[in-house]
Amino acid sequence: MNIEAGKTIPNFMVAKENYLSKDFLVREKENLWPQVWQVACREQEIPKPGDYVVYDIADDSIIVARNRDGAIVAYHNVCPHRGRRLATGCGTTNQFRCGFHGWTFDTNGKNILVQDRDDWKGALDCMQLDLHHVKVDSWGGFVFVNMNPDCEPLTEYLGVIPEYLGPYEFENMSFRWYMTLHLPANWKVALEAFIEGYHVAATHPQLLPYQGDDYSMSYAHGKHSNFGYPDAKSPIGMPSPRIKLEWPKDKRDGMLLFFTEYERQLKAIFTDRNHKAIEEKLKEIVPEDASAIEVMMAAIELGRQAAEEEGCGFPEKLTIEHIMMAGADWHVFPNCATLPWFDGALWYRSRPNGDDPDSCIFDIWSLKRYAKGQEPPIERQLHKSMDGVSAGQILDQDIANMGLVQKGMKSRAFKAAVTNPLQEVPVKNFHRTLEQYVMGQSRD
Structure with missing residues (x-):
């Protein structure tokens, strides 16, 4: 190494x-x-289908969510119609609805509603209506995102970590x-x-x-x-x-x-649990003349x-x-x-x-x-x-x-x-x- x-x-x-x-x-x-x-959230924050967290970084905003199948997905937090952000903070939902004109997306980022869609007379069918996905992966309970579609895999990026x-x-x-x-x-x-x-x-x-x-x-x-x-x-x-x-x-x-x-x-x-155990039991199980290393190992135990x-x-x-x-x-x-x-x-x-x-x-x-x-x-x-x-x-x-x-x-x-x-x-x-x-x- x-x-x-x-x-x-x-x-x-x-x-x-x-x-x-x-x-x-x-x-x-x-x-x-x-x-x-980069770390967007912890898996603990989105345990169930429909749970989501918004991760803001510089001028970009990303929604990290559990879709209805329980998989973690991530996409840019912006409506492709006129550019309004769709969500803030965190929560649970089965869809993201734009508060400007009502365009709506499921938890996979797929467009499921365009208000008055017939106004386009079919022209929208060949356009990108869904939310733009970003790469997402997990390690150690941390959810990582990457906006570069051609990025290296997370495991490669983390190296020896x-x-x-x-x-x-x-x-x-x-x-x-x-x-x-x-x-x-x-x-x-x-x-x-x-x-x-x-x-x-x-x-x-x-x-x-x-x-x-x-x-x-x-x-x-x-x-x-x-x-x-x-x-x-x-x-x-x-x-x-x-x-x-x-x-x-x-x-x-x-x-x-x-x-x-x-x-x-x-x-x-170090946890409160660890502290309590040491406070209550260390002097019961370790003799007064124990070495510093012996005391440290007893504290860990x-x-x-x-x-x-x-x-x-x-x-x-x-x-x-x-x-x-x-x-x-x-x-x-x-x-x-x-x-x-x-x-x-x-x-x-x-x-x-x-x-x-x-x-x-x-x-x-x-x-x-x-x-x-x-x-x-x-x-x-x-x-x-x-x-x-x-x-x-x-x-x-x-x-x-x-x-x-x-x-x-x-x-x-x-x-x-x-x-x-x-x-x-x-x-x-x-x-x-x-x-x-x-x-x-x-x-x-």
Whole structure:
């Protein structure tokens, strides 16, 4: 497998125009979004025939639906008569009726009614009356769409991602919570806050006493990237070597603090079920003098037992060795990132907000394994302003950086971002791939 180490192209610079230029945004609309596979929704959002979700990206809008046979289909959300959009948001229907002149389409996108059709005296019979389909496919419970009819298959586009992330069984997770934010930053600025680990020590200093080693290594995998902690000098629950604190004598206290604080500050990646099991049972089954690794493995086992007791199951092929190999975080090009764990995950999706390069639409999905039939109803929170809104301490810290970065890049003294050659390979690989689509050129 060809994995590019961070030490290649050590002085990679990202021009600020990639984030600030309206011309670059227009080029993205023309050359990026119509050409790539991108996550439109989760299968969970459209479980029954007639269910649909509208996915908006730049100037395009796509309806993703279950047809009457239960198959997932997708088509452009525009009436071929006069161009009105047919649907918004999500819902359930057996047809899409244009609110302008009443043209109607079934859930396969086939036209089933033209009002006063005889006015055309048969001329419509040779015209395209149906909705224009887009390519659609699924992986891991995520529904991907691609507007290019000649695109490569999704499995080919994803490359090594199924190999690394398949064992987490995303398809067996459901929404724990779902938040959409309008943020004062370019969609790439927002996404990049979550595809590198270099920022953790400065942005999230409260995590360092129990985070474990926060020094990351990162890698490129074709279009996609990841980072992890392959040479970690301390495991989760222990202090980062960066702050030079002594390890607690009782390693169980550090592990409990880790899961308690992530549940309090984030409510994602690690589950409330996992936290409860550790809080109630860790000190019962693990001796006081256990090593940090023994405590971590016991915490994982308690999470497995709790999940299986609830009837949620546990990923059979996912081992701690695989987690170490897969790393902590993945960038799924172009606009998604994820941090997975045994029975939960955090997933981000970033999109431009209209024609404003200084604004984006940012989706945050906390996913968790539930017993079949016990999934909570989906509650989509939408916040068009962050005034009075909190996404939890950790995410609030990340979000606080975004607007300041967007403003700071406009300084006449700032020309380009300098990426860390070891810890920010995902940022470098992101823009190298992005420029290949947007500008038609490569910096290799």
